[in-house]
Amino acid sequence: MDLDAFTTVHTPAWERLAALVRRRRLDGAEADELVRLYQEVATHLSTIRSAAPDPVLVTRLSDLLTRARARVGGAHDPAWYDVVRYAAWTVPAALYRVRWWTLGVVVAFLAVSIVAGAHVATDPDALAAMGTPAEREQYVNEAFAAYYDPGASFAAMVWTNNAWIAAQSVALGITGIGPVYVLAQNALSVGAIGGMMAAYGELDTFLQLIAPHGQLEVTAVLVAGAAGLKTFWAMIDPGPRKRATALAQEGRALVTCAVGLAGALALSGLIEGFVTGSALPWWLKIAIGTVALAAFWAYVLVWGSRAVAAGQTGDLDTDRAGAVAPTAG
Template identity: 70%
Template structure:
């Protein structure tokens, strides 16, 4: 497409839209014309972006549409509509976009945990590194189970600690190292504790106390690690955008993912605070954890998949995020 010819053909419409968007008052005919031109220019912007992404034209039309939309809409939608849309469209889309990153991170982290656990359970030297025999016995037979003290206070402490770890992974993602460090540290720690419990014949205790809340909790940590790594990758491979624009877009999406994880970790914190250490049957505890994990992935794959197929990315809308310049190469 010849961008100069395209601009020459449509520049009068663009100028007219700018004129109408800048007026304080419009009569009925002018308001109708404003809406019609807004729709036409939105189509022009889509055409330019797909066929000839000239940065100057894209920026001009994006800014023009922002002003025109503000003139048409006047006021924002009621806040509750924005909250509902965020919960059922934006949030699941943000997590769905990084689902393959999450699955890869999960597989790698579980592999590290298993290797660490087997090493501690089968290697006397590795087991001794976990502490003196008396300390190990006290931890295995008493401290591990007593840690899960039922109550709202414990649930709140667990939630805040896990959310801090998740935010650290996402926020430090730009380095590419922080998410890997957090994932490695957590995987080795969980695996080593499991290995020590197994070496003392208490692997079943470990699994029945970790599984109820850990299924969702560890998944949330893996999602956070995946989000941080995806943030880093947007800097390495920005696509058609400038690196700053690519990082900004991905960063906004990952903030959305972080808010989603805050809710998921809240649920896992409630399970850890009121289910894990309770007197329920062990199979019922694990069933509750499995249902919570299943609900999380159903939320991501059903609502998030539908949203992404409709063009959502978890980012702000183009009007809210502002214009960005498309660059070649």
């Protein structure tokens, strides 16, 4: 069989079927045409598989028939099923796939923060750059602790601020430089404040106020940066995939990561708004933050590994993302 000639003859039917599948509403005649074309294209696919099994064309028609079958048969799963499946499989898979990038970012962030903190705590000139003696004393003795004012409005403000930081890492991920700048800026800020608190003998206060919410909050921001860098690297080294395909797949998975991190940051915001500044014992506050962090990593590592083993990548499914030509390697 001449595959090129076969494709030329039947492409109008395939394109017409694709157009009908994309339409939100069909009248009676169009619904009948959809069923007829579905049967016709199914025959075409069977012919190609038996006579000239071109993998690209087989993938294209298989994807088209899958979407057409859904229109013909209707959706049988309730709407909430997609939401549950997305939260239980797609999101943890996307986060799991950036775990090693996250580890690298965590190590770099801690290194920069510790160096910056030690520098401010031990170098009088660096400490002086943090403000006048009166400003520093007021911040250490009053402002730092007063910032954590329990309440719903404070929790909402914290979540918005942290979500904005994470969004910058996500949105600027394609540049490669953006996530590095955002993460470095935050690492220097956290380290410098900790160093100033240590210089005035209040390092324990700093750790007590940061630990309850900061464990999950900082982790979520670092995962956002790691996901952004992974997207950038997909453009530099796409592997066996075409560069455009790799970038599209990783970009969609990056958005999935952002959805998951929005939930994590909301939880850390609630802890910061209602736990950190509360009258609870410090050991209990820190324990709550530790449990929240452990739950996040259990979600990523346990659920994520299962999802990846089942074939999830964090990307959209073929029906929504479109077919991709098979690639050797």
